[in-house]
Amino acid sequence: xxITLRLAWRNLWRQPRRTWLTAGAMVFSNVLLIFLxxxxxxxxxxxxxxxxxxxxxxLQVQQAGYKEKQRIRQVVPRIxxxxxxxxxxxxxxxxxxxxxAFTLASSESRTYGVLIIGVEPEFEPxxxxxxxxxxxxxxxDNPDAPEIVVGDILALNLxxxxxxxxxxxxxxxxxxxxAAVVNIVGIFDSGVDExxxxxxxxxxxxxxxxxxxxxxxxxxxxxAPSLFEVEAVAEKAKSLLxxxxxxxxxxxxxxxPGLRQAxxxxxxxxxxxxxxxxxxxxxxxxxxQLMSVLERTREFGIVMSLGLSSGRLGRLVLLxxxxxxxxxxxxxxxxxxxxxxxxEAHGFTYPGMEExxxxxxxxxxxxxxxxxxxxxxxxxxxxxxxxxxxMYPMARLHWLQPVQAMRSA
Amino acid sequence: xxxVRCVGLYKTYKQGDQIIIGxxxxxxxxxxxxxACLQSPSGAGKTTLLxxxxxxxxxxxxxxxxxxxxxxxxxxxxxxEMRLHNIGFVFQAYNLIPVLTAMxxxxxxxxxxxxxxxxxxxxAREALNEVGLEGxxxxxxxxxxxxxxxxxxxxxxxxxxxxxxxxDEPTANLDSSSARHLMELFAKINETRGTTFVIATxxxxxxxxxxxxxxxxxxxxxxxxxxxx
Numbered sequence: 312x313x314i315t316l317r318l319a320w321r322n323l324w325r326q327p328r329r330t331w332l333t334a335g336a337m338v339f340s341n342v343l344l345i346f347l348x349x350x351x352x353x354x355x356x357x358x359x360x361x362x363x364x365x366x367x368x369x370l371q372v373q374q375a376g377y378k379e380k381q382r383i384r385q386v387v388p389r390i391x392x393x394x395x396x397x398x399x400x401x402x403x404x405x406x407x408x409x410x411x412a413f414t415l416a417s418s419e420s421r422t423y424g425v426l427i428i429g430v431e432p433e434f435e436p437x438x439x440x441x442x443x444x445x446x447x448x449x450x451x452d453n454p455d456a457p458e459i460v461v462g463d464i465l466a467l468n469l470x471x472x473x474x475x476x477x478x479x480x481x482x483x484x485x486x487x488x489x490a491a492v493v494n495i496v497g498i499f500d501s502g503v504d505e506x507x508x509x510x511x512x513x514x515x516x517x518x519x520x521x522x523x524x525x526x527x528x529x530x531x532x533x534x535a536p537s538l539f540e541v542e543a544v545a546e547k548a549k550s551l552l553x554x555x556x557x558x559x560x561x562x563x564x565x566x567x568p569g570l571r572q573a574x575x576x577x578x579x580x581x582x583x584x585x586x587x588x589x590x591x592x593x594x595x596x597x598x599x600q601l602m603s604v605l606e607r608t609r610e611f612g613i614v615m616s617l618g619l620s621s622g623r624l625g626r627l628v629l630l631x632x633x634x635x636x637x638x639x640x641x642x643x644x645x646x647x648x649x650x651x652x653x654x655e656a657h658g659f660t661y662p663g664m665e666e667x668x669x670x671x672x673x674x675x676x677x678x679x680x681x682x683x684x685x686x687x688x689x690x691x692x693x694x695x696x697x698x699x700x701x702m703y704p705m706a707r708l709h710w711l712q713p714v715q716a717m718r719s720a
Numbered sequence: 721x722x723x724v725r726c727v728g729l730y731k732t733y734k735q736g737d738q739i740i741i742g743x744x745x746x747x748x749x750x751x752x753x754x755x756a757c758l759q760s761p762s763g764a765g766k767t768t769l770l771x772x773x774x775x776x777x778x779x780x781x782x783x784x785x786x787x788x789x790x791x792x793x794x795x796x797x798x799x800x801e802m803r804l805h806n807i808g809f810v811f812q813a814y815n816l817i818p819v820l821t822a823m824x825x826x827x828x829x830x831x832x833x834x835x836x837x838x839x840x841x842x843x844a845r846e847a848l849n850e851v852g853l854e855g856x857x858x859x860x861x862x863x864x865x866x867x868x869x870x871x872x873x874x875x876x877x878x879x880x881x882x883x884x885x886x887x888d889e890p891t892a893n894l895d896s897s898s899a900r901h902l903m904e905l906f907a908k909i910n911e912t913r914g915t916t917f918v919i920a921t922x923x924x925x926x927x928x929x930x931x932x933x934x935x936x937x938x939x940x941x942x943x944x945x946x947x948x949x
Binding site (some may be wrong): 313314317318321322325362610613614615616617618619620621623624712713714717 | 756771773774776796797800801803804805807809811815817818819820824827828829832833876
């Protein structure tokens with residue numbers, strides 16, 4: 312070990328209490344940052360997965376412009392063939408064709424506006440969670456039966472139950488009047504109020520017949536194996552689409568812009584809070600190093616008189632800060648990693664969580680997501696901030712004169 | 721050749737509204753292997769002169785040459801480099817680095833000079849033996865007496881093989897026995913290594929070891945004489 316490193320290390324332990332207090336502040340903030348960032352990433356992941364898997368999926372193949380105007384005429388022709396080609400081309404089963412139509416649904420006593428989705432009963436359970444969220448009755452099982460499943464809030468609003476008939480009235484693709492009478496076979500509870508209030512699903516073939524779709528539909532929903540693979544799957548899906556039909560692939564950012572905005576808004580608030588935490592740690596380091604420099608002025612005068620340049624002296628102070636920072640980084644990452652991985656495995660909750668979870672479509676138990684980013688991003692910023700905080704004490708050394716320094720008490 | 725040469729040195733200080741004259745046209749040459757004592761009452765300029773010779777303080781006027789090179793016009797960084805390679809300092813208050821052992825204190829300057837580790841250790845051990853501190857290499861300053869600390873400072877000053885050793889009141893904090901041992905050590909090093917010494921002191925005993933006695937008053941050299949030791 313070089314003398315400079317030995318000198319820096321031993322200088323730290325001249326005031327062990329002060330060194331531990333400073334390192335302790337770093338450790339505390341690092342543990343906190345690791346946990347909070349992991350929690351935030353875990354929550355976003357859950358939020359995205361829950362929202363996308365509930366209905367919209369990671370990707371959707373649509374006619375260009377359908378997402379914006381949602382006209383019934385903007386179709387994907389021979390949609391079941393397109394979906395089948397994508398399933399085999401991408402090697403994924405979590406792909407399903409859908410048709411969509413805005414209608415009026417009437418029960419015996421009430422009428423509500425409803426978004427009717429025609430789904431493939433065989434494939435829809437692999438592409439969305441709604442089939443698994445049927446809380447009463449069953450999901451659709453016949454491709455052309457006049458059956459429907461509705462959200463629980465919609466059922467409540469319509470005062471309808473399993474076995475009741477609903478009359479569907481809307482416009483067909485060819486501009487004609489579309490009407491059907493369907494039986495309610497299931498009621499789902501997705502936990503997303505917006506879906507539960509306005510969504511209903513019927514078999515795709517019955518939907519195509521009712522709305523004169525002639526084998527067409529509006530969207531092929533694709534769920535990638537994970538969020539990180541969405542981009543690659545989207546690229547491959549584009550190459551598998553039939554040419555000349557003006558079809559496009561939208562990713563979840565396009566489909567759910569509100570989700571990204573909500574996450575971004577939350578991130579801004581969080582970064583602000585993290586920034587304050589890092590600044591507090593920086594002040595703690597600044598205080599320690601400034602005190603340390605001031606009380607060693609005479610000693611610095613000595614080493615300068617021996618031939619140590621102010622630049623090298625500054626580097627010594629920087630090295631001391633780096634060493635404290637490394638203590639804070641190592642202990643913080645170790646403790647933060649252990650604590651967060653425990654919560655990652657077991658999750659945690661608190662009273663009132665269920666209500667909030669339902670509102671934001673997240674699970675009622677938090678599971679932090681410990682990965683390289685959540686483990687190292689916060690501690691690295693604290694480390695860099697601490698080193699930056701040492702710049703001022705370092706700069707003071709530049710103006711130090713050996714004779715004046717040695718005269719100081 | 722001269723180890724150190726001062727030509728027309730002039731230095732003033734401001735103390736409140738008063739201008740104090742620290743050096744007033746000092747001309748001085750100290751030859752290689754010389755052993756000179758600067759003597760004066762307190763505040764008469766000997767420390768100021770020593771600081772100017774060592775490049776610790778810049779004179780307001782005049783020129784300073786160390787080992788034949790002019791140093792009064794060097795930058796701060798160049799002065800640090802000059803001190804590192806040419807000057808050894810021994811101060812009144814020992815001025816060791818408290819967190820380093822005796823051995824590490826002696827090695828410190830050599831490390832800054834870039835001396836390889838093995839040679840550094842060898843020279844540090846040799847210097848500590850020379851000042852009579854064998855066996856205390858791993859002791860920190862706080863565990864040593866004042867005399868021992870001052871000898872470590874001397875070992876540090878000579879181990880880096882400077883052209884000149886400047887000592888400012890090196891015996892001031894020592895008891896008479898330790899002070900005598902220190903001066904004997906200086907004389908021995910001067911004799912055996914040929915190291916040039918310039919010592920600022922008002923200790924009569926210390927002066928008796930010098931080959932040359934320079935008396936100062938009011939920032940001027942008023943007497944410069946060789947003496948028998």
